[in-house]
Amino acid sequence: MSKGVRTRAAILGEALSLMSTDGLSGLTIGLLAERTGLSKSGLFAHFGSKEQLQVAVLQEAQACFTTHVIRPVLDLPRGLPRLEAFAEGWWAWNRSPPFPGGCPIQAASLELDDRPGLLRDEIAGAQRRLRAFIRQGAAMAVTAGHFRPGLDCTLFAFQMVGIAFAQTMTCRLLGEPEGLDFVRRAWRLQVEGALGSAHNQTGEMNHVE
Amino acid sequence: MSKGVRTRAAILGEALSLMSTDGLSGLTIGLLAERTGLSKSGLFAHFGSKEQLQVAVLQEAQACFTTHVIRPVLDLPRGLPRLEAFAEGWWAWNRSPPFPGGCPIQAASLELDDRPGLLRDEIAGAQRRLRAFIRQGAAMAVTAGHFRPGLDCTLFAFQMVGIAFAQTMTCRLLGEPEGLDFVRRAWRLQVEGALGSAHNQTGEMNHVE
DNA sequence: TTGACAATAGCACGATCGTTCGTTTATTTT
DNA sequence: AAAATAAACGAACGATCGTGCTATTGTCAA
Numbered sequence: 001m002s003k004g005v006r007t008r009a010a011i012l013g014e015a016l017s018l019m020s021t022d023g024l025s026g027l028t029i030g031l032l033a034e035r036t037g038l039s040k041s042g043l044f045a046h047f048g049s050k051e052q053l054q055v056a057v058l059q060e061a062q063a064c065f066t067t068h069v070i071r072p073v074l075d076l077p078r079g080l081p082r083l084e085a086f087a088e089g090w091w092a093w094n095r096s097p098p099f100p101g102g103c104p105i106q107a108a109s110l111e112l113d114d115r116p117g118l119l120r121d122e123i124a125g126a127q128r129r130l131r132a133f134i135r136q137g138a139a140m141a142v143t144a145g146h147f148r149p150g151l152d153c154t155l156f157a158f159q160m161v162g163i164a165f166a167q168t169m170t171c172r173l174l175g176e177p178e179g180l181d182f183v184r185r186a187w188r189l190q191v192e193g194a195l196g197s198a199h200n201q202t203g204e205m206n207h208v209e
Numbered sequence: 210m211s212k213g214v215r216t217r218a219a220i221l222g223e224a225l226s227l228m229s230t231d232g233l234s235g236l237t238i239g240l241l242a243e244r245t246g247l248s249k250s251g252l253f254a255h256f257g258s259k260e261q262l263q264v265a266v267l268q269e270a271q272a273c274f275t276t277h278v279i280r281p282v283l284d285l286p287r288g289l290p291r292l293e294a295f296a297e298g299w300w301a302w303n304r305s306p307p308f309p310g311g312c313p314i315q316a317a318s319l320e321l322d323d324r325p326g327l328l329r330d331e332i333a334g335a336q337r338r339l340r341a342f343i344r345q346g347a348a349m350a351v352t353a354g355h356f357r358p359g360l361d362c363t364l365f366a367f368q369m370v371g372i373a374f375a376q377t378m379t380c381r382l383l384g385e386p387e388g389l390d391f392v393r394r395a396w397r398l399q400v401e402g403a404l405g406s407a408h409n410q411t412g413e414m415n416h417v418e
Numbered sequence: 419t420t421g422a423c424a425a426t427a428g429c430a431c432g433a434t435c436g437t438t439c440g441t442t443t444a445t446t447t448t
Numbered sequence: 449a450a451a452a453t454a455a456a457c458g459a460a461c462g463a464t465c466g467t468g469c470t471a472t473t474g475t476c477a478a
Contacts, residue, residue, distance in 0.1 A: 002424085002475085003424080003474080003475065004424070004425065007426090020323070022324070023234065025232065026234065028464080028466090029465080029466065030465070039426065039428070040467090041426075041428075041429090041468085041469090042425070042426040042428095043426090044466080044467070045425075049466085049467085050466060050467090101322075107319045107320065109319075110311070110315060110316045110318075110319045110320070110377065110378075110382075113310075113311055113377065113381040113382040114230045114311055114381065115230065123382065127378060127382060127383060128383065152394075154391070155391055155395065158375050158379065159372075159375070159395050159398075161374075161378060162368075162371030162372050162373075162375035163371050165371055165374030165378070166367050166368070166371035166374060168319065168322065169318055172323065173318050173319075173322040173332070173333050174333055174337065175333075182363070182367045189402065193398065211445085212444075212455065213454070213455065216455080237434080237435070237436090238437090239435070239436090247457090248456065249436085249437090249457095249458095250456075250457065250458075250459090251455070251456040251457060252456090253436080258436085258437085259435095
């Protein structure tokens with residue numbers, strides 16, 4: 001591993017921290033150079049432009065998410081077990097990601113949604129891949145007989161994304177300690193609504209007399 | 210209405226548009242002065258500091274939301290009718306608010322969640338009030354017998370906020386035209402899960418044989 | 419160990435940032 | 449209409465922004 005890639009990695013790590021608290025627009029070359037102990041121009045040479053730096057940071061954020069949340073659950077059996085583990089891992093990531101601030105991808109999603117360009121394409125791709133992962137996870141649960149046939153897995157992914165956003169708002173913006181409870185209960189309701197008919201007798205939602 | 214308040218209102222209107230596309234951090238005094246046809250210093254004098262300008266813009270955004278979404282539904286009967294109308298109004302607001310970009314409050318919620326200060330307090334207050342409105346709306350539906358007794362109205366609000374965020378991501382970032390369908394179906398599932406037992410026989414979720 | 423090359427520093431640039439100040443122009447009140 | 453006050457301007461400030469250059473330093477293979 002040559003010197004170049006090593007410092008580049010260090011820069012990206014520091015950039016992730018900075019971006020998690022100050023957002024993509026708060027990620028400034030001067031500030032980043034100061035925190036990494038490099039000169040502005042020395043740091044700049046690694047990326048060639050601000051936009052390429054931003055793209056690199058977004059990709060680094062995705063890689064970090066994959067390492068911390070996605071990869072660990074791939075060892076688990078397909079279907080509900082993997083999906084449940086992923087959910088728990090995701091909630092943990094959202095509450096306390098390996099950065100001082102919140103999840104950079106979530107923040108960037110709302111920051112960039114009205115500004116077409118390379119950056120929005122990058123973040124949109126990330127969100128599409130995440131949704132596809134959830135959708136496929138739900139589909140596996142259907143195949144395995146955990147979830148009922150005919151479940152709309154795309155809608156399932158949509159709902160799960162919503163829970164994640166609501167969690168960030170509750171836990172980070174409002175700082176409510178019981179936020180994680182709501183997340184788990186909302187998720188439980190969603191899962192119970194998707195279960196096969198064999199398991200559909202339990203849960204808060206069923207008040208059929 | 211004196212001259213001062215009139216131009217101040219014009220400034221805030223333009224500021225809302227600018228903020229909806231470029232975020233709070235993209236709301237710059239120079240740019241705003243250019244768009245309103247004022248000089249930088251002339252505009253600046255209206256607020257005294259950048260932070261006070263930002264606070265004023267956040268408050269203006271709340272007032273706008275109240276006018277467009279909250280107030281119209283207060284004429285409707287309490288309980289489910291009002292709640293349903295609010296939902297439809299909110300989805301419409303999220304998809305196409307009266308600004309060129311997306312909902313500024315949603316964007317600011319994720320932009321500011323890690324930066325304590327006046328601005329975060331302002332936006333956190335806005336979100337708390339919104340949640341309280343939803344919670345009370347659900348509570349009225351319980352009182353009216355539309356929703357089942359014992360419904361957790363706080364959780365209900367949490368879930369609804371999640372749907373709204375997921376909608377913004379789907380419709381604005383990903384640009385999927387069918388996004389509104391998912392919103393409505395997710396909302397329908399949530400409502401059906403909250404109905405009183407008299408209505409609980411219908412809907413996608415019930416596959417009890 | 420030296421020569422080739424990658425990595426970093428230093429400096430300067432035009433632009434824009436938020437902010438202050440003194441002045442001038444509009445508006446309102448007397 | 450004149451006096452008093454409010455509103456807007458123009459110019460400048462130090463700071464920082466992203467981005468070019470030209471050196472200088474460091475790293476790695478021959």
